[in-house]
Amino acid sequence: MTNHRIALIPGDGIGTEVLPPAQRVLDTVGRRHGFTFSYTSFDDWSCERYLREGAMMPPDGLDRLRDKDAILLGAVGRPDVPDHVSLWGLLIPIRRGFRQYVNLRPVRVFEGIDSPVRGAVAGKVDLVVVRENVEGEYSEIGGRLHRGFPEEAAVQESVFTRAGVTRVLDHAFALAAGRRGRLTSATKSNGIVHTLPFWDELVAECGAAHPEVAWDQEHIDALAAKFVLDPARFDVVVASNLFGDILSDLAAAVAGSIGIAPAANLNPEREFPSMFEPVHGSAPDIAGRGIANPLGAIWSAALMLDHLGHPEAAADVTDAIAAVLAKTDVRTPDLGGTAATAEFTDRLLELL
Amino acid sequence: MTNHRIALIPGDGIGTEVLPPAQRVLDTVGRRHGFTFSYTSFDDWSCERYLREGAMMPPDGLDRLRDKDAILLGAVGRPDVPDHVSLWGLLIPIRRGFRQYVNLRPVRVFEGIDSPVRGAVAGKVDLVVVRENVEGEYSEIGGRLHRGFPEEAAVQESVFTRAGVTRVLDHAFALAAGRRGRLTSATKSNGIVHTLPFWDELVAECGAAHPEVAWDQEHIDALAAKFVLDPARFDVVVASNLFGDILSDLAAAVAGSIGIAPAANLNPEREFPSMFEPVHGSAPDIAGRGIANPLGAIWSAALMLDHLGHPEAAADVTDAIAAVLAKTDVRTPDLGGTAATAEFTDRLLELL
Ligand SMILES: CC(C)[C@H](C(=O)O)[C@@H](O)C(=O)O
Numbered sequence: 001m002t003n004h005r006i007a008l009i010p011g012d013g014i015g016t017e018v019l020p021p022a023q024r025v026l027d028t029v030g031r032r033h034g035f036t037f038s039y040t041s042f043d044d045w046s047c048e049r050y051l052r053e054g055a056m057m058p059p060d061g062l063d064r065l066r067d068k069d070a071i072l073l074g075a076v077g078r079p080d081v082p083d084h085v086s087l088w089g090l091l092i093p094i095r096r097g098f099r100q101y102v103n104l105r106p107v108r109v110f111e112g113i114d115s116p117v118r119g120a121v122a123g124k125v126d127l128v129v130v131r132e133n134v135e136g137e138y139s140e141i142g143g144r145l146h147r148g149f150p151e152e153a154a155v156q157e158s159v160f161t162r163a164g165v166t167r168v169l170d171h172a173f174a175l176a177a178g179r180r181g182r183l184t185s186a187t188k189s190n191g192i193v194h195t196l197p198f199w200d201e202l203v204a205e206c207g208a209a210h211p212e213v214a215w216d217q218e219h220i221d222a223l224a225a226k227f228v229l230d231p232a233r234f235d236v237v238v239a240s241n242l243f244g245d246i247l248s249d250l251a252a253a254v255a256g257s258i259g260i261a262p263a264a265n266l267n268p269e270r271e272f273p274s275m276f277e278p279v280h281g282s283a284p285d286i287a288g289r290g291i292a293n294p295l296g297a298i299w300s301a302a303l304m305l306d307h308l309g310h311p312e313a314a315a316d317v318t319d320a321i322a323a324v325l326a327k328t329d330v331r332t333p334d335l336g337g338t339a340a341t342a343e344f345t346d347r348l349l350e351l352l
Numbered sequence: 353m354t355n356h357r358i359a360l361i362p363g364d365g366i367g368t369e370v371l372p373p374a375q376r377v378l379d380t381v382g383r384r385h386g387f388t389f390s391y392t393s394f395d396d397w398s399c400e401r402y403l404r405e406g407a408m409m410p411p412d413g414l415d416r417l418r419d420k421d422a423i424l425l426g427a428v429g430r431p432d433v434p435d436h437v438s439l440w441g442l443l444i445p446i447r448r449g450f451r452q453y454v455n456l457r458p459v460r461v462f463e464g465i466d467s468p469v470r471g472a473v474a475g476k477v478d479l480v481v482v483r484e485n486v487e488g489e490y491s492e493i494g495g496r497l498h499r500g501f502p503e504e505a506a507v508q509e510s511v512f513t514r515a516g517v518t519r520v521l522d523h524a525f526a527l528a529a530g531r532r533g534r535l536t537s538a539t540k541s542n543g544i545v546h547t548l549p550f551w552d553e554l555v556a557e558c559g560a561a562h563p564e565v566a567w568d569q570e571h572i573d574a575l576a577a578k579f580v581l582d583p584a585r586f587d588v589v590v591a592s593n594l595f596g597d598i599l600s601d602l603a604a605a606v607a608g609s610i611g612i613a614p615a616a617n618l619n620p621e622r623e624f625p626s627m628f629e630p631v632h633g634s635a636p637d638i639a640g641r642g643i644a645n646p647l648g649a650i651w652s653a654a655l656m657l658d659h660l661g662h663p664e665a666a667a668d669v670t671d672a673i674a675a676v677l678a679k680t681d682v683r684t685p686d687l688g689g690t691a692a693t694a695e696f697t698d699r700l701l702e703l704l
Pocket residue numbers: 190191221439597
């Protein structure tokens with residue numbers, strides 16, 4: 001029987017509350033489909049550890065994860081720890097150190113979820129944002145001069161490489177070819193005149209190599225507007241690191257599912273483990289109360305199943321998510337219900 | 353009687369169709385309130401000129417505008433001319449050469465307009481995006497190396513200066529103080545770790561100097577989501593060049609008013625003329641058919657009236673916009689009607 005070695009990094013806040021439900025779901029579908037999981041939990045890789053020991057994870061953190069088949073992460077961040085410490089001390093080093101250059105963020109409108117957007121009707125909106133995840137605008141290159149003086153300035157370099165852009169575009173075009181065959185590239189080459197014209201050129205090259213995909217491009221300002229005006233028209237949307245970050249949150253909001261949205265940080269070559277994480281943060285305002293929505297973590301676990309070679313098990317999980325939303329009133333407060341995390345998970349497991 | 357010297361730059365596409373309605377409105381309110389306009393029209397500063405003569409405007413273009421009290425611009429751009437030629441040859445040199453460092457973009461939900469967002473109810477959403485307009489992510493600094501080879505890369509430098517950020521923040525805080533006293537700053541200092549932490553520091557400094565304003569900050573991804581989930585909570589939103597571009601289009605879409613949205617490019621010190629322009633582009637798909645929505649240009653003219661010291665005349669114009677939408681069915685096709693530009697303008701003038 002295949003066993004998958006999973007690293008669990010619960011992290012901070014509700015991160016610690018949403019991973020146990022995801023594990024319950026994984027073990028259940030594993031039993032049904034004939035595979036198992038063994039978990040190694042890195043419980044203290046968190047802001048608490050940072051406050052105690054001065055680092056979010058041990059110096060050999062990445063080495064401890066290296067032999068795992070995948071990583072499931074809860075959430076990172078706490079109000080009393082600056083983001084550049086918490087995120088750049090744990091989440092981002094894993095994304096970069098393990099060359100997880102594809103960040104995949106599916107968005108669907110589920111029946112039973114009220115979308116804030118009139119056009120976002122269940123069954124109609126089903127898109128994936130493919131975000132470049134390791135270069136671009138999120139760059140360590142830059143700094144500050146004349147600190148504290150009137151002439152102070154900060155500079156930051158965006159870096160787009162042909163290799164870095166092409167590999168994520170290839171992934172996105174291949175994904176579109178296996179879906180509805182439509183791809184939209186996010187750009188802003190009319191304003192950002194060095195990096196994004198280069199991005200556009202590479203999209204055109206990749207598009208020529210994928211004649212089976214109908215592709216177009218939109219400037220990020222117009223594209224954000226179209227996500228609201230006509231979300232159903234999108235299939236695969238490929239975007240740079242920053243634009244993908246914005247568009248995936250926006251799309252999740254349009255779908256009424258910020259608390260449900262999942263993400264896969266993929267190393268498609270499987271040189272290193274990939275990482276799966278809900279898009280919601282650590283939510284300090286509701287942490288510790290047992291009412292966190294587990295669906296983001298559970299859907300992320302489904303993306304992990306897919307990556308581990310179990311697409312049918314993955315589909316079982318997303319079907320159960322759809323079913324619990326469509327067929328029951330049980331849901332956590334963020335979705336307008338009164339259920340606790342555990343009760344919501346129980347109900348989903350019954351439908352699995 | 354005060355006379356204002358206005359430079360008209362109709363530009364391309366529907367730009368040429370929306371300025372005459374704006375002029376009619378200006379002349380009408382001028383007569384009522386006791387001031388006049390003299391117009392100098394720069395009709396051939398356009399893509400057509402570029403295709404004929406190799407430049408969007410003459411080499412001494414800015415000098416010809418310098419003695420004007422304000423500039424009213426239609427739209428710039430044509431599919432057969434690259435954006436870096438059309439925009440960087442006309443629009444952006446004016447913004448930068450005349451130090452128009454504040455880009456002001458009001459967004460309102462008008463009665464009679466269907467918003468795509470359920471929470472965007474008439475009378476509830478009334479916000480202004482204050483966008484930094486001359487530095488930041490829209491930078492000329494950068495380039496390409498190893499062109500055409502596998503190791504090719506493009507770099508682009510974002511530059512944020514204390515002087516450049518502080519002056520637009522000051523403007524935004526002062527604006528908020530005169531409105532509902534609430535300001536939200538758009539950031540992404542958790543991912544963009546050099547420029548945006550600096551932005552955040554300057555916001556905090558400015559906030560401390562404006563105790564009468566209640567301010568907060570949101571990361572751009574979460575903020576875009578909140579524009580959809582709860583647009584009514586915002587008053588003044590201040591943002592960098594790129595984030596302001598995205599948020600203002602998004603907010604206009606949320607309000608159902610992409611075709612109505614106006615912009616003021618302000619040089620608050622009045623060293624140079626300020627420029628007023630509808631946010632919609634040249635819309636080549638409908639250009640030449642006389643059906644362009646003139647409200648973006650007319651609302652932009654109202655912002656110009658304000659800037660020229662005629663707030664009451666400006667309010668008359670925005671009241672007429674509200675009235676034509678609330679009280680009549682006459683409207684252009686983009687708003688679901690069948691009226692031509694001229695007929696829509698006639699109706700608005702009757703209500704003025
Ligand atoms: C056309 C483009 C360069 C411009 C911008 O991004 O500034 C436009 O989108 C705008 O918002 O005025």
